[in-house]
Amino acid sequence: MERADHPMAEFVLGIDGGGTKLAAVLENLQTGEQFSLSTDGGINSIIDDPEDSRRHLRSMIEDIVILLSAKEGTLSGICIGSASVMTDYEKNHWCEELLSQSFPGVPIGAVTDSRIALEGALRGEPGAIVIAGTGSISLSKDSLGQMKRCGGWGSLFGDEGSGYWIGCESLRAVAKHWDGRGDATLLTDRLLEKLQVSTFEGIIQKVYGEMDRKEVASLSVITGECAADRDPAAMQIVEEAGAHLACLASTILEQTVWESKPLLSYAGGVFRMGEQMKRSFLSHLGPWNSVLTEPHEQPAYGAVLLALRMKEAARY
C-alpha cells in the first residue's frame, strides 16, 4: 500500500514571463506548499535574440522538471503571463509550445503580464491595479470576472506616468534648461553624471545612439532622486506622473459597478521612486484613495491562481 500512503503530489505552475527575468511559482495543491524559481534572462522577442528567450524558458522548465521529480509530483495546470501576449501573439505562441512539449496533456493558459500582476496583487479578488514600469496600464476585474483596461497603448499613444514617460519628460526639462526655455534643474548635472558625458550634446548622442525604451525609463530613478532633493522641475514631473497614474486608476474604477468596495493595488518600478510619487498618486485618486491596498503577492503567484481557476473550470 506504498502508493496510497504516498500518492503523487499534484502541483500547478505559474510563470511570470518578464522581459528581464522569469519567475515561477509551483504550488502543491494538497499541502499549499509553494516553491519559487527564477532565471536571470527573460522573454523579450522584440529586443533580444528569440533564441535567448527560448533558452531562458527552457532552462526554467528543466529546473521545474527536476523539482517535480524530487517531490514526486505531477502538474495539473500551467499559466504564463507575458507582456507581448496581446500585441504579438503569433510570435510568442512558442512559449506554450515549449511548455506543452515538456508537460504533455497539461492545460496551459497564456495571459498578459498585467493580468497576472492584478491576480497576484489582489489574491484573485475583484478590483483594479495600476502598473507603471517602462509603460503604464490599469486593469480591473469585477465580481463576475469581467476585465477592463485603461492605458497601456505604448509610448506613441500615451504610457503617461510610466518610467519611459518620466524619462522623456526629464530629458525635455534638461533640453529646455539648455536652450533657455526652462529653468535650471538638478536633472542636467545628474544626467550628465549618470550617462558619463560632459555636455548636453553628449546626452543626446548617448540617448539616440545607445538607449532603448527600457533604458530611457531607467532614467526615472534620477528624476526620483532629484525630486527627493526638491528640484522643482523633477518634482513637477513626479507630480504629473502621479496624476496620470491616478487618472488611469480612477477611470477604470469608475467604469465598473462594484458589488462591494473594490480593492486597488499597484506594481512597477515607478511606485518605488520615492514618497512624492506615492503622495501625488494618492492625492489625485480623490475618494478612491480609500481603497488603495499594498500588493499581496507577486505576479507569478497570480499566474498560479489563474492556473488553478483554469483547472477548476475544466472540471465542468
Add this chain to the structure above:
Amino acid sequence: MERADHPMAEFVLGIDGGGTKLAAVLENLQTGEQFSLSTDGGINSIIDDPEDSRRHLRSMIEDIVILLSAKEGTLSGICIGSASVMTDYEKNHWCEELLSQSFPGVPIGAVTDSRIALEGALRGEPGAIVIAGTGSISLSKDSLGQMKRCGGWGSLFGDEGSGYWIGCESLRAVAKHWDGRGDATLLTDRLLEKLQVSTFEGIIQKVYGEMDRKEVASLSVITGECAADRDPAAMQIVEEAGAHLACLASTILEQTVWESKPLLSYAGGVFRMGEQMKRSFLSHLGPWNSVLTEPHEQPAYGAVLLALRMKEAARY
C-alpha cells in the same frame, strides 16, 4: 575678340537637400537671373536606401551641368543645406564629395536645413525663424552673424509643437477617448477613415507596424481639419502647438541683443495647418508678434545667399 564679347557667365548654386525632394537655385552673378530645379526624391540616409539618396543628388547634378553648359556658365560657389548635417556629418559627407567630383575646385559649404531656411526667409537679414515640420526648431542670426538655436532636439527631447508632436498628441486624444480618460473627439472617426481601419486596435497596429515619424507627423493634417470643425480636443492640441512654437521663437529672440528690430519668420507644414494654428502662434508671441514677417524666399535661395557669402569671404 569673341571671348571678350561673350565672357563665361558666373553662377552660384544653392541646394535644399530635403528628405523628400531636392530643390536647387542657380543664380547668374552678372545678371541676377535665377534658375530653379527640383527632383522627386530627397536625401535621407536614415530612412531610405543610401543609394537612392545618391541617385537623387546625382540626377540633380546632371541637370545642373547641362544647364550650365547651355548657359556657357561656370560655378564659383555651392552651398547645400540638409537636415542631417549636424547630427550625422560623417555619413552625409558624401554630398560634398559627389558635388566636388562634378565641380572640381569650386568651394562647397554644407549647413543644416534650418540655416538655409532662415537665410531664405529673411533674405539674409538678421532675425529668427521657427520651423515646424516633422520636428520643430528655432534659429536666429544677429547682426554679427552669430547663430543661436532653440529646440530641434528630436522627438525624445522635445520637438514640441512639431507635426510629429501634434500627431502623437492626436493619437493620445483618441486613446483617452477610447478607454474613458478623455471626451469624445472627431479625431477618432477621422483617423479610422484616414488609416482605413475599423477599430482603435487597428489604429494601434497600423501606427506601430507601418508608420515612421514622418507619417505620424502627417496625421497633423487631420488634426488641423478637426480643429477647423471646432473639435475641442483638436483645437486644444493646435492651441498648445502654437504656444510651444511661440515659446521657441520668443526664447531665441530674447536671448539676443538686437541692433534694430529683428525679423521673425516661419516655415514648415505645421504653419499651413490652418488659421487657428497661426492665431495661436501669434497670440503666444506676445510683444514679439509685431516682428512676424512672411517668409521672403525658399530655403534653396537661402543656400544661394550662403554660397555668395562664402565666395566673398574667400576673396580676403
